[in-house]
Each structure stands twice: as structure tokens, then as C-alpha cells.
Amino acid sequence: MAARDEEFSEYVAQRRTQLRRIAYLLCGDVHKAEDLVQTALMKLYVAWNRVQRSGNVDAYVRRILVNSGIDESRRPWRRENAGLDGLDPVATEGLAFEDRGALLAALNTLPSGQRRVVVLRFFVGLTIEETATDLHCSTGTVKSQSSRALARLNELLTPDFRAVGGPR
Amino acid sequence: MIDEKTLQEHLLATAAEQDDLLPRDLADDLAAGRRRLLRHRLATGAAALLTTGAVLAATLGVTGALHQAKPEEVAPAKPQQVQATTDLDTVITGLLTKHFDPGEQHLGYGLRPFKLVTRTGYRGTLREVHWGAKGDWRAGALKVGLFNSTKPDEQRCGSYYERFPKPLICKPVTLPNGRTAELGRQGGKAELRYVQPSGDIVYVAVDPSTFGDGSRMGITDAKLFAFATDPALVLPEVTSAQREAADLLTGHLPVASQIDAAALKILGGDLRPLDILRDYPGECSFRMDWLKAGVKSRIEFGVTPRPIAGTCSDLFRTPTCTKIADAELYERTTSAFGIRFTEYGATRRTPDGHRVWVLVTYTAAKRPPTGITQQQLLAVLARPELELR
Structure with missing residues (x-):
């Protein structure tokens, strides 16, 4: 137990901030993000010996985060706000970067699969193959979802986000 | 087209904005992990002698026995009363996991513990826990109580659903141990109220539709009976x-x-x-x-x-x-x-x-x-x- 505690604590001390950031981008709510991280870390502690032997603790925790379904928790909110299932009316007007919620609001309009891909590919920095492994889907799915997500974000966000040198 | 590098920078800036909110101590993560591990062992039956002894001791009010059973004490130390509360929470959440969610896939206990509350004529604990399912982390809920009260209708069977369009009708049922309980059942919805031989009362309401479709909770009458009559489910005594x-x-x-x-x-x-x-x-x-x-x-x-x-x-x-x-x-x-x-x-x-x-x-x-x-x-x-x- 002492070794487990020591190793687990070192991991949490080093990685907790990043895990909270991932969870926050996935769900857009700091309280839910914190709940999600705590749940993931509890599961990690229980499975610590096995997971550490596998050599990829980050992947284990990350998969709990992205596959937890917490990003679907916005569904009740959507049900309560009839008519918002499609475009967010604020988002259609173009979101300024100065608006701190601009990117989150734009992410919130993405289907959960696309949102996960955006977080894993462009925030965590995973390759297409690694993203596919985390999400238990094909690389083709990752590519198509990534393409659709970027196109959607491109529509919603202001030119501040765009490349100086034009399309990539 | 949106620039990927710029997007990455903005994602980082957005994510980092909440870094200072809801600070959490490392010790809290470690303690939560240990409680989860204990529940896991209770559920899987591993280390049965060790944990059963610890649970029984803890529920009998021998505070500290549970901690002796753990290979290592959680530090930093907390005043004893706080730890005693954690013991009650550990016992109840461990038994909920054991009987209703042995795969640990659904029950979410959140941050609030089952705490022993005392007031005139009442001693016990009552709270809700979430039941998550694919696509909805709060697809259902369980309301669980363990208490002793001088009010005969305290948390009566049927009270959870009495404001619903179709209230549950509770009827006496005979449990496998030969004792009687009150049970209301309507599909996935259920309420159970059982008076233990000690006089303490176990109450469980199963709500499969708090949000969305949680109809596959699978909490059968048999599982409810097993939880209510589990010998480890004991309300701690309050000393004079x-x-x-x-x-x-x-x-x-x-x-x-x-x-x-x-x-x-x-x-x-x-x-x-x-x-x-x-x-x-x-x-x-x-x-x-x-x-x-x-x-x-x-x-x-x-x-x-x-x-x-x-x-x-x-x-x-x-x-x-x-x-x-x-x-x-x-x-x-x-x-x-x-x-x-x-x-x-x-x-x-x-x-x-x-x-x-x-x-x-x-x-x-x-x-x-x-x-x-x-x-x-x-x-x-x-x-x-x-x-x-």
C-alpha cells in the first residue's frame, strides 16, 4: 500500500492540473470537471498496480475522462431550453476571442464525438491513431470528425483563430 | 480555415482559466482512492476477513478499528470525530456497491458523505446518490436511509413517490430472513422500508428516471432485500x-x-x-x-x-x-x-x-x-x- 500511495501521489501531483483541463474542455463546467477527475482518480487508485504495469497511466485516465459520458450532461439543459438543440443563437453571431466563453460556447455546439476529437487531437496533442485508440473507433472516423469539427468551429469563431497565412 | 496551432493555444488558455477554482488537496484524492479500494474489496470479496472484521467493528462504534485494518493510516491526521463519519460513509457506500453495482459502473457518491445526524428523537443518515448510465451520468438515483426515529412514520414507504402522478402502493412482503418489510414496486421504481431486529430502519427509494432513461438499473426486489438485511448494515450507537x-x-x-x-x-x-x-x-x-x-x-x-x-x-x-x-x-x-x-x-x-x-x-x-x-x-x-x- 505504501508504494501504491507514493506512486499514485506523485502522479496526481504532476498530472492533476492537466486532467482537470481535459475534463473542463470536455464538459465545459468546472464542477462537473472536478467530479469527473475525482472519479477517474479513484478508479485509477484501485487499478494502480495493474495500470502502472501496463506502462501508460495517462492513457488509462484519459480514456476514463473521454468515455465517461459527462459531456452528455448538457442534455438536460438542452431539454429545458427548447429550440437550442441546433445552433446556439449567440454563437451564430460570431464569437469574439475577447469573450472568455467563446471557445467553450463553440465547443458546446459540437456533437460529443467531435468535441472529444478536438480535445484529444488539438489540446492533448494525440496523433490520429492514438485518438482512435482512446475513442475505440477507426482512424477514418477520427479524420472525418476532426474535419467536421474544425469546419464548424471555423464558422463560429472570429478570424482571430484563423491562420495568418490562410487555410492549411 | 481555422489554424490548428492557434486553436491549440486558445484551448490551453481556456482550460487554464479554471485552474485556481475548486482547489483540492492531494490528501483528499488519496483518501478517496483508499475508500474506493475498500469498497471494491468489499464488493469483490477480496480480503474478506480483513474488511468484514473492520466493517463490523466500525459499525459497532469501535472507531479506529477500520483504520487499524488498513495497511497504512491516512495522513495528515484529522480530528477523530471527522474520521468516525467517514467510517459510516464507507460502510454504507461499500454495501451499496456490493449489492447494487458490483462492477462499479453506475453509482456516483459525489463529495457529501453519509453522515450521522442526531436531533431530538432521531439518529441516522439519509441522502441520495446518483446512478449513471451510458449517455447520462445522472440517469437515475437512489435515496438511502439508515435511521432510528421516535416518529413512527419517519421516511415511510411510499413517501418518495407520493407527489408523482402514479404513487407507489407499498405492501407487506416477507423477506428471506422471515421478517417483514414494506415494498412498493412499479417497473423500475421501488421503495423499501425495513425495520431491522435492532429497531433501526433501512429505507431505499429507487428512481430510474431522474434524468432520461435509466430503466435498466436492474435493482430487483432480491437485491433490495439483500442490502437491507446485510448484517454489516448497522447504525452506530451514539454514546452518552x-x-x-x-x-x-x-x-x-x-x-x-x-x-x-x-x-x-x-x-x-x-x-x-x-x-x-x-x-x-x-x-x-x-x-x-x-x-x-x-x-x-x-x-x-x-x-x-x-x-x-x-x-x-x-x-x-x-x-x-x-x-x-x-x-x-x-x-x-x-x-x-x-x-x-x-x-x-x-x-x-x-x-x-x-x-x-x-x-x-x-x-x-x-x-x-x-x-x-x-x-x-x-x-x-x-x-x-x-x-x-
Whole structure:
């Protein structure tokens, strides 16, 4: 137990901030993000010996985060706000970067699969193959979802986000 | 087209905006992990002798037995009353997992523990836990109670659904142990109220439709019966001293604003109240973060009434306290987590015999130079606002 505690604590001390950031981008709510991280870390502690032997603790925790379904928790909110299932009316007007919620609001309009891909590919920095492994889907799915997500974000966000040198 | 590198930078900036919100101590993550591991072992039957013995001991009120069963104590130490509450929570959540969610895929216990509440004619605990399913982390809910009450209709069977269009009709059923319970069932919805041989009452409401479709919870009558009659599900007794202490707290607690004011007068800086623990038998404490000069301190103030006040060593679980004037101090550094913790506390008896105490914790090898000094702790303890009114 002492070794487990020591190793687990070192991991949490080093990685907790990043895990909270991932969870926050996935769900857009700091309280839910914190709940999600705590749940993931509890599961990690229980499975610590096995997971550490596998050599990829980050992947284990990350998969709990992205596959937890917490990003679907916005569904009740959507049900309560009839008519918002499609475009967010604020988002259609173009979101300024100065608006701190601009990117989150734009992410919130993405289907959960696309949102996960955006977080894993462009925030965590995973390759297409690694993203596919985390999400238990094909690389083709990752590519198509990534393409659709970027196109959607491109529509919603202001030119501040765009490349100086034009399309990539 | 949107630039991927710019997107990455903005994602980072957006994600980092919440870094300072909802701070959480490493010790809390570790303690939560240990509780989860204990529940897991309860559920899987591993280490059965060890955990069963510990659970029975804990539920019989032998506080500390559970911790002896754990290979290593959680540090930093907390006052004993807080740990006793954790034991009750561990027992109930462990049994919920064992009977309703052995795969640990659905039940979400959140941050609030099952805590033992006492008031006139009542001793027990009652709260809801979430049931998550694919696509909805709160697809359903369980309301669970374990209590003893002088009111015969306390948390009666059918009360959960009485405001619904189709209330549940509860009827007597005979359980496998031969005793009788009240059960209402309507598809996935259910309510059970069972009086244990001890006279304590087990109450469970199953709500499969709090949000969305949670109809596949699979909580059968047999599972409800097994949970309600599990011999480990025992409501801890409140000792006479605890009862007296709880009575002393009733109506005499300092309010949070008084605690804040007392701390601010001595410490200055920025106080961020976190939570208040009260209503446990004889327990009352206030937790807060104190920020000053870039240093964050976790502070907990408490009042322990005379009947259960104990000694400084009892309170802080330390063999040595240093006496200074009418107060006692202790300080400890531990490296149990790979990360060094420094904690120090102070306590004194009030003229009425109650014990007031304060505990400061840093995730560091030693007290920061700009951290709270022992003199400040003693000054805070001397504030009359902390005493029972």
C-alpha cells in the first residue's frame, strides 16, 4: 500500500492540473470537471498496480475522462431550453476571442464525438491513431470528425483563430 | 480555415482559466482512492476477513478499528470525530456497491458523505446518490436511509413517490430472513422500508428516471432485500457523551461569519470558506482556505464540547503536544504520500471546559516563511467568537 500511495501521489501531483483541463474542455463546467477527475482518480487508485504495469497511466485516465459520458450532461439543459438543440443563437453571431466563453460556447455546439476529437487531437496533442485508440473507433472516423469539427468551429469563431497565412 | 496551432493555444488558455477554482488537496484524492479500494474489496470479496472484521467493528462504534485494518493510516491526521463519519460513509457506500453495482459502473457518491445526524428523537443518515448510465451520468438515483426515529412514520414507504402522478402502493412482503418489510414496486421504481431486529430502519427509494432513461438499473426486489438485511448494515450507537455533546452544540454553535471574523482579525489576507461540518454527534468544524502573499493555507477550526473534549493528543492523534500557557501545540511533518505534508495545530480548553482547536495544513516539507505562525494560531484560539455561545 505504501508504494501504491507514493506512486499514485506523485502522479496526481504532476498530472492533476492537466486532467482537470481535459475534463473542463470536455464538459465545459468546472464542477462537473472536478467530479469527473475525482472519479477517474479513484478508479485509477484501485487499478494502480495493474495500470502502472501496463506502462501508460495517462492513457488509462484519459480514456476514463473521454468515455465517461459527462459531456452528455448538457442534455438536460438542452431539454429545458427548447429550440437550442441546433445552433446556439449567440454563437451564430460570431464569437469574439475577447469573450472568455467563446471557445467553450463553440465547443458546446459540437456533437460529443467531435468535441472529444478536438480535445484529444488539438489540446492533448494525440496523433490520429492514438485518438482512435482512446475513442475505440477507426482512424477514418477520427479524420472525418476532426474535419467536421474544425469546419464548424471555423464558422463560429472570429478570424482571430484563423491562420495568418490562410487555410492549411 | 481555422489554424490548428492557434486553436491549440486558445484551448490551453481556456482550460487554464479554471485552474485556481475548486482547489483540492492531494490528501483528499488519496483518501478517496483508499475508500474506493475498500469498497471494491468489499464488493469483490477480496480480503474478506480483513474488511468484514473492520466493517463490523466500525459499525459497532469501535472507531479506529477500520483504520487499524488498513495497511497504512491516512495522513495528515484529522480530528477523530471527522474520521468516525467517514467510517459510516464507507460502510454504507461499500454495501451499496456490493449489492447494487458490483462492477462499479453506475453509482456516483459525489463529495457529501453519509453522515450521522442526531436531533431530538432521531439518529441516522439519509441522502441520495446518483446512478449513471451510458449517455447520462445522472440517469437515475437512489435515496438511502439508515435511521432510528421516535416518529413512527419517519421516511415511510411510499413517501418518495407520493407527489408523482402514479404513487407507489407499498405492501407487506416477507423477506428471506422471515421478517417483514414494506415494498412498493412499479417497473423500475421501488421503495423499501425495513425495520431491522435492532429497531433501526433501512429505507431505499429507487428512481430510474431522474434524468432520461435509466430503466435498466436492474435493482430487483432480491437485491433490495439483500442490502437491507446485510448484517454489516448497522447504525452506530451514539454514546452518552456524544449525545450530551450534541445537545451542548445545539443552539450554541458559533456561526460561520463569527469564525471568519475571528480569523480575519488575527490573520488578515483572503479567507475562502469551504465547508462546515456539523450535526455529527458532538462535532462542529469550519474549513477554509487562507490566501496571503501567494501562500495558500488550509485551515480548519473546530469546537468539541466538554463531554468528549479529550486531550490534545486525542484530538490530533499525536503522542506529543507542547504546552504553552493555557494552550497546547503540536506540529508534524509526514512524507507518506511521496509529497511532504506539514501540519500544525493548537487547542485550548475554554473556561466552560469545551475544547476549541485549529489545524493548519500545507502541502510542503515545512511551514512556508509567510505561512501562519503558531503565535497567530494561539491568538485566534483566544478569540471569544470560537466558543460556544
